[in-house]
Amino acid sequence: xxxxIESLQxxxxxxxxxxxxxxxxxxxxxxxxxxxxxxxxxEFARALIEAKQLIHECPICGNxxxxxxxxxxSDLSRDRGLICVVEDVKAVMSIEKVRExxxxxxxxxxxxxxxxxxxxxxxxxxxxxxxxxxxxxxxVIIATNPTPDGEVTAGYISKYLKxxxxxxxxxxxxxxxxxxxEYADEVTLGRAIEGRRDV
Numbered sequence: 757x758x759x760x761i762e763s764l765q766x767x768x769x770x771x772x773x774x775x776x777x778x779x780x781x782x783x784x785x786x787x788x789x790x791x792x793x794x795x796x797x798x799e800f801a802r803a804l805i806e807a808k809q810l811i812h813e814c815p816i817c818g819n820x821x822x823x824x825x826x827x828x829x830s831d832l833s834r835d836r837g838l839i840c841v842v843e844d845v846k847a848v849m850s851i852e853k854v855r856e857x858x859x860x861x862x863x864x865x866x867x868x869x870x871x872x873x874x875x876x877x878x879x880x881x882x883x884x885x886x887x888x889x890x891x892x893x894x895x896v897i898i899a900t901n902p903t904p905d906g907e908v909t910a911g912y913i914s915k916y917l918k919x920x921x922x923x924x925x926x927x928x929x930x931x932x933x934x935x936x937x938e939y940a941d942e943v944t945l946g947r948a949i950e951g952r953r954d955v
Contacts, residue, residue, distance in 0.1 A: 764790070816887075818863035818880050820845050828852075828860055835859045837894045841884060841913060843867050843901060847937040851899065854946045859897070862887060867905040868912055874905075876912060884913065888922050895923040897952055901936055914955040925952040 764786055772782035789797060813819070814826035821827065828834060828848075838859030842848055848861050866879040876882070888896055896917055900906035914924045927948040937945065 817861045818865055819848055819861055837892055839893055840897045840899050842899045850937045850940060851945060854942045856946045856949050867900055867909040869905045885916055888917050889920045893922055895925060898926045924955045926955045927952050
């Protein structure tokens with residue numbers, strides 16, 4: 757029956773555009789919206805529009821924020837001489853949950869992947885080199901995922917940072933190989949940060 761209700765089908769298709777949402781889940785979400793009060797639907801729609809309009813990349817680290825700078829970069833108690841390099845914003849959120857890391861971040865927004873045509877100029881690599889080369893950074897922790905592309909990216913970063921006199925470390929492998937930081941538990945991530953090693 758739902759296939760014949762055009763507006764419901766359109767709503768389901770929009771939910772289906774979200775990453776990781778299948779056809780059945782999208783239809784369940786569409787029905788959930790129909791069950792909501794109209795005021796709640798309007799609030800939901802406003803939240804979507806506001807998030808899209810207000811959230812942007814932090815000009816310093818690439819993290820997401822709805823302010824001028826992200827909450828980490830604007831926190832004066834953070835150690836700016838210690839930068840943790842991650843693939844995406846989800847990794848920042850995962851590491852922040854641990855409450856062990858007191859430095860700042862640099863979000864690459866991807867990894868180098870020659871097979872997929874992703875070269876260093878397509879991620880925030882140049883910005884990292886500029887930050888690390890300003891003389892105030894003493895250590896860069898590479899926290900890319902332990903995947904082939906994550907390892908290639910880590911090696912590339914290390915190659916360019918070491919001549920600048922910056923200590924380069926890599927997260928210890930408490931994080932299982934082939935997994936994403938997003939799904940690692942707090943204990944595993946905490947041990948990985950504490951047991952980081954030279955690259």
